[in-house]
Amino acid sequence: MTVAFLQLTLGLYFIGILLSLVYLLRRSDVLARVALAATCIGFAIHTVVLAIQVFSGEAGVTFHKALSFFSWSLILVFLLVVLLQRIYVLGAFLLPIAFLSLISTAVLPSETPVLHPMFQAVWVHVTLSMLGAVGFAVAFVAGVMYLMQERLLKSKQFNVLFFKLPPLDFLDTLNQRSMLLGFPFLTLGILTGAISAQVTLGAYVSWNPEQVWALVTWVFYFVVLMGRVTVGWRAKKAAYLTIVGFAGVLLTFLGVVLKGNGISVS
């Protein structure tokens, strides 16, 4: 049942992605609307899937749940931004990330890499970290779009993509806001992670790769945000920095995944 729903969700998101990509090259808004409709339906089914995954009684926080939650939150943010700002073009950039993270739940072996529920509140750590990652993913996408639009403006290529991409200052603001949104979540995620490590392993930090990467990422985003406020690291520089920062987020993810059994192995 869940598998069928998950496949349906993936199918709808995939349609959304394909249409959003074609929309990049076409003038008409119709494609984008259809893509949005497909994504909305997919999101509704995804919500059901997520609820089943979370409340079905399977103990512990699995990667399936975590990645599914990440994907769901990302789509939620996407829908909010699109419905409020009518920036349809965002779909071509954000949807693939959500899709990849959701499809990886289908590829990863089911239930093996479990974060053991030794500490009851480990889900708090995972949820907060995932929300942080959502913020940085949006910042990353805004950065990529910023650089594309900047390049098109500089090279005077007034093509369809140029018309589709939002104004630079909008992208810069989106970049900043999503970073400001993601950073507190990442901070709290790391703190709760450290506390759960203290409870289960007796040490706040055990210096395994994903912890190191998480700290490096946190310091990096801290510096980027500070730079923005104090010395004007905005626009192009901020775009580049958020792209690099998101690589750090991905490496942390990868670190956790590769470790397989997560915090139970130290």
Next chain:
Amino acid sequence: MNIILVGMSHKTAPIELRELLAVPDSRMGEALNRLMAHEGIREGMLLQTCNRVEVYAVADQVEQGFSAIQEFFVDTHLSVSAEQLMPRLYCHAEDRAITHLFRVASSLDSLVVGEPQILRQVKDSFQEALTHNATGVILNKLIKKAISVAKRVRTETRIAENAVSVSYAAVELAKKVFSDLSARTVMLVGAGEMAKLAAQHLVNHGVHEVLLTTRDPVRAADMAARFNGVSIPFEDFRANMHRADIVLCSTGASHYLIAPEDVERAVRARWNQPIFLIDVSVPRNIDPDVRQVDNAFLFDIDDLESHIEQNREERRLEATHAESIVKDEVEVILKWLQSLKATPTIIALRKRADALKQAELQKALSRLGPLTPEQQEAVEGLASGIVNKLLHGPLVALKSAAQSSNGFVYIEAARRFYDLGRSLPGQESVNDHDVRAGTDVAMDEIASTSTEDPEQERIPRRASGL
């Protein structure tokens, strides 16, 4: 009744010839009277713009009408000879003339496809013709239809969507850097016409503040008043550049006024917020190396031109969609014209009367019960007699009207009195004002149709160059 058109446009004649045929507004009445004086011309309208001079007319005979209008053109200017003019003139009749009018009004035949001025010019010409009683039922209908077709084309296609003027292109590009212009400041360096026009567009889009600088203090005060702006001494404008989000440069200087270092300093002072520079001066006033400065976006006149060229291409694509709209609408108006012919109306009237007679007879006969053949014949004879006598007058009038020049007025009236074929698809809107095709009605309609283009609204009509 034939709808005909004779004229010349930018496609067939050079400006030197076109301007000779242009009639000044003050002498329009005289020109229209001269046109209507030609034999066989029933209705007429003179449409003239910078790009075309055309006469639309309703004539008794097509060929006779063509030569009458050609004669009218030759008489318009002393220095124009028939030999010089004839090869430049195009002559169309009926559906081709209607199609041409619809295409012209929809700006499909314009030099810049999709430009909005033409519709206003069509309306003006129509008004002029109405004022001088030159048009009648057919042209009134046709031109109002042309105006509504033009509006349909505007709303259903993207033909007029993107900027095709340099000054407006600057606004369009600025909007790709700044989403909300109302929080932005624009700095105007110099007092060049194009930059002023672009600044006007920006102000129309709600720019927050205008800074001005020019070497001439009188002009500076003048411009400060026009844009409600703040004047800055010319020597200080570089130091103030960081205050501006958009810098518009158009001076007569023969050297670069703004160097990459100036822009770098401004961007630094702006904490890397993008700055948008437009240089419409020739020779250029902003060093092209400014392009290399991060977060600074420099556009010169060529860049704006290429942006416009792209938009023009876009318009050409949209034009094919517009052409099909025009084709549909021509069909509709042709149907209406068809309905004005006498024979079908006479047949329809007879059919209608016959049907009514039969229906009433059936009712009466069933009520009377069984009748002898003689009685039945008498009743039927009574019905036929009344119907035929009643119809005799209208039918004779219609037949004779068909031969006369304004017979369609009778025909249209008959169709309305007897409710004949009013349900032809798309015809309802066409029929509304025919019978009372008075000038006042048509005028009202023109007055109520406002289709100003935001791109053009503040530009004087003559200055747009269209």
